[in-house]
Amino acid sequence: MNASTQLDTFETTLLAELRREVAEHPAPAVVPAVRRPRRPLRLAAVAATGVAASVVAVFGLGSSGGSPAFAVEKTSGGDVIVTVHRLDDAGGLEKALRAKGIDADVSYDADGFGPTTGIGPDGKPLPEDQLPPPGADAAGGDQGHVEIQGGTGPGHTESGPQAAQPGGGDDPCGLGGEPATLTQQGSDWVLTIPADSPLQDRHVEIGTDSTGALSVAYAGDEPHSMCGMVTVNRGAAPRTG
């Protein structure tokens, strides 16, 4: 189809009406942020874990009922803090994140997604021999905390084969600094996305790898690069790399 497509009378008049509509009611030249934070879903207000005095939290109860599977909080400073208690109610977490303006895809079905298995530039898992060394030997020490991000963390960089220099000390993700942190606190995972992080306006994938470890991935600024963070599986013995 191209501009020479012959329009019939309906198509021509519809075009004329649409043109008039756009001319008379143009969209604002400065578009608002594409993913505007929607009104938060106010289910319960709690004092957060010593982060800020009054944050609004969204809980996911999950299908098993009982205790919440996760909590999503936005501090007064705009940081988004996600606490995952259980790998349950992925859909609820997606919704809760969306309510905070974060576009995320959450899946706990361990279908191979996740930086520990490695994501290629086409979004498919990398072959075994291209995988990064596993485990990153609990660099955080105390709480089994492993933090891997943007090549600046203590661990290794998780990125696609076309990303720049893994572990080279540069910023292969091109996002500057620390777009987010993922830590393990006791039996919970805590993902913090600072207010000024590019991830506030970028698609994020939260998933598990085949060992049940939680991972967070996002597209880097380098073409086809995937960047992310991973924790070791709290249930499994730490792997040595």
Added chain:
Amino acid sequence: MRADYDPLDRIGREPDALEAFYRDHVEAVQRFVARRVSDPHLAADLTADVFLAAVDGAATYDSRRGPVVAWLYGVGRNAIAAEARRRTRELLAVRRIEGRRLLDGAALARIEERLDAERESRRLHRAIAALPEEDRALLELVSLDGLSIADAARVLGVKPATARVRLHRSRARVTARLHEMGETPDRALPVEVRQ
């Protein structure tokens, strides 16, 4: 994408950009609609609705997440769902542009031809209707509208791997349903999927 309407949000402000976009997609949108409804007047209304929704929502298009046409089909799905809700509530909504008012005899005949051509697809659409909503939307976009799995997954906000699993499940169900309806599934369900 043609430079005439790149970036896409121009179609919300510039009539010429809108026109280029419209000419490129008017046939695809009308076929998309014809695969779903059989009334020519409603089809005309919905075509207008889809383009208005596209104009209003052009700023939400993110080229990193797939081609324009996939995004446009997502817009189309929402416009048709909104129409279904209107009908359910029996609200007489005032349309900004009432497509059917723009029809004359010849244009009506062309819409009817298109509806005829998509008759088979509508039958499939009915066979799909029994699926859960999420599965249905996915199968429609892939099997009826010809999107790749990856693009359809993006439209619906699910991962390609998840989409593949759902498609596999849905196909089995629809095939069984088509058998019940006396259809030949291989002909009616063009599902083998492009990547």
